[in-house]
Amino acid sequence: MLNEFVYCPRLAFLEWVEGEFAHNADTVEGSIRHASVDRVGFRNRPRRAERDETSGERAAFPLLQLRSVELSDPALGLVAKIDLVEIDGGRVQPVDLKKGKRPHVERGAYDPERVQVCAQGLLLRAHGYACDSGVLYFAGSNERVQVDFDDELVALTTAQLAELRAAARELTLPPPLDASPKCVRCSLAPICLPDETRFLCGSGQPPRRLLPADEHAYPLYVQQPGALVRKKDETLQVFDGDEKLGEARIREVSQLVLMGRVSATEAVYQELLQRGKPIVHLSSGGWLYGVTQGLPHANVRLRQEQVRAADDPARSLRIARAIVAAKLTNQRIFLRRNAPDGAVDDVLAGIRNAAGAAERATDVDVVRGHEGYGGRLYFSRLAALIRSNREFAERFEAEGRTRRPPRDPVNALLSFAYSALAREWTTVCLSVGFDPFLGFYHAPRYARPSLALDLMEAFRPLCADSAVIRAINNGEIGSADFVERMGSVNLTPAGRRKFLRSFEQRLGHEVTHPVFGYRISYRRVFEVECRLLARHLLGELATFRPMTTR
Ligand code: SF4
Structure with missing residues (x-):
């Protein structure tokens, strides 16, 4: 050392x-x-x-x-x-x-x-x-x-x-080196965020793009009932009985997601846990049951500070305001960019005002009120973005946003997308060293990953809603991908498979970071955001502002 x-x-x-x-x-x-x-x-x-x-x-x-x-x-x-x-x-x-x-x-x-x-x-x-x-x-x-x-x-x-x-x-984190060539060779650069930290502290120097070694690793989903995941050399292989369904190189897998009645061998668990790759357990419908990971992250200090901030109404309120303002801003931009001319103009100002009011709110319940109001405006026009499936658009327009149960295909897709996003954020929070169940905006509730829900707010429109609208408009998902029972609409296994492909593509999509100016995938943005929140809680950064698009 x-x-x-x-x-x-x-x-x-x-x-x-x-x-x-x-x-x-x-x-x-x-x-x-x-x-x-x-x-x-x-x-x-x-x-x-x-x-x-x-x-x-x-x-x-x-x-x-x-x-x-x-x-x-x-x-x-x-x-x-x-x-x-x-x-x-x-x-x-x-x-x-x-x-x-x-x-x-x-x-x-x-x-x-x-x-x-x-x-x-x-x-x-x-x-x-x-x-x-x-x-x-x-x-x-x-x-x-x-x-x-x-x-x-x-x-x-x-x-x-x-x-x-x-x-x-x-117990004070030393400042990062100043634009040092050492950072380029440093394996911790994607964790340390040297240039980003200096930039947010006012250096004025645009950050370099220092990427993690496994930037191109993706989750491996297995949802074939009865399937077994085995390890062979450097690969994970998926079997249904004696039939091999597929395989993936371990270094290209960021996490193994087992959906429903799927299992994995002890060798798979040992290998992935040693490499710090979580195994995520979901119901066949996508509900998060649990995450198997190695030992908890060693950064106890971060969890202590998380608890302190969550117990402090003023600190929690500051974070909650930033989260909701960013979410409403991104919802507004998502509508404005993707709706046909004039179709959403009447709600844009209302959503912008709600974002501004949330940012100034002095009470977390008031923040919730502005979020609810802006959200209703947003969902009242979301159907305008669906161009290639009139039936889906009309049903969503009639139903509005319905959750338990979803009553139309668009609501079923949105609910599934939000649970996939929550699962992604839960594993990011764990990998950074947070307790994903203790949030600042979402109150703690049994089995609710409140911090993951907090941090995903700004990305609901950018990643989940966007993947849903894209999958419908591209014709990847159609009526045959849903089942309706007693007023509840759900994706079929084939529909889930198709949507997860769209969703993962969306997370891998690279955008220009609006603050740092370099190209970055949404998946990597999640980790950067989570680390910046950690730096804020530990006192290195004065503020925490989730990403908003332009
Ligand atoms: S990336 Fe961070 S930890 Fe690594 S050399 Fe640079 S300042 Fe130091």
């Missing part, structure tokens, strides 16, 4: 204090290279006899190498796992394995690596060994760089150690 702290104090804090970790190409390659030294063991390497300088005699002694040596020292406050300790006669040296090539810099290596190997040397000294130097072995160029533990390096190492401990004690 000392290495990371010298590289970037924020990186060390995120990993060490907030429990964040993410792989990128560099870290994956690093773990592969490390595999050979991560096994505890030793070996004697025979060496050519060397001449003793004083006696002139040749004395052969082997070079003893100890792999993966764990040492700690309370006085130094250090724990380390040393890749290799070489004992060469009277000399003891720590060897730190690096995956890349030796950098051609003045001291033979950069400070983070030099400090790290020096800290290992200090530990060896504390255990009674004479240790004046260490080695950095660069596997990429197969070169060893000797690092002398001179006074200057020892002073730098102990000073950095003290600073790291102080940062962790103060």
Whole structure:
């Protein structure tokens, strides 16, 4: 961690204090290279006899190498796992394995690596060994760089150690680096959001687009009754009895969604949980039963702050106002952009006024009132966007928005889309470290993912309603995809399958972020929003404003 702290104090804090970790190409390659030294063991390497300088005699002694040596020292406050300790006669040296090539810099290596190997040397000294130097072995160029533990390096190492401990004690996230090239190679950039944070704090510098390694991973839905998901090598395979229905590469799966009577083998659970990919359990109708994930996120501080903010009416109100104003703004823009000329003009001003009033409201019930009023105006004109299915449009116009049960195909689609959106947001909240059941606008209620419902508000029109209207207008969904029973209308399994395809396409759709200016998929926007809310709650960002389109 000392290495990371010298590289970037924020990186060390995120990993060490907030429990964040993410792989990128560099870290994956690093773990592969490390595999050979991560096994505890030793070996004697025979060496050519060397001449003793004083006696002139040749004395052969082997070079003893100890792999993966764990040492700690309370006085130094250090724990380390040393890749290799070489004992060469009277000399003891720590060897730190690096995956890349030796950098051609003045001291033979950069400070983070030099400090790290020096800290290992200090530990060896504390255990009674004479240790004046260490080695950095660069596997990429197969070169060893000797690092002398001179006074200057020892002073730098102990000073950095003290600073790291102080940062962790103060529990204050250090600021991001300023437009640093280090961020481009940093695996935590998509979590840290260095440029976005600086931009929102007023830097004026447009953020760079630093993407996560698994940007193109998607949920794998399985809804064939009786199907079984198995793991084979690097793939997930779906079987119905002996018949293979399909397969997907694990690295391209962001989460496994099991709908209804579908199961998965133990190997699938183990593999996905180890990789931090959740398994989501839904009823066959799309109702969220639960999420299987690894251990809860280590960022306890975030959950503590979430509870504090949820208990504070003023803080909750500020977030609720921003959420509802963004939702109404996006509803208005969605209508304006997609309706035929003149079809929705009479409600646009009303929705805009409701958004403005929600933003100024001094009570959360008043916010709800403005949301309800604006929402009624919005749904009263939503049918105008349906161009290719008069029957669907007329039935929705007659029914209005109906939920339990939905009484027409458009309402059935909207309800299904909102539950899919809530499921998506629930997993995002969990992955960022929030409790998805504790919200700021939606009051806590048994089994209701209130925070997920809060955060999805602004995206109902942009992702759910948009996917519904598009699926109808493109003819992907028609009357044959619904069943009607006792006044309730629901999607058939085939209809659900078709709609989920449209919905996932919508989440993968890239838009230009209205604030950050780069292209970004909605799925990634969700994570960014969730992280920005976390930064707001933890005090790094003064405000939280959900995304609104232009
Ligand atoms: S992205 Fe940049 S600022 Fe953020 S942790 Fe990495 S190196 Fe530090």
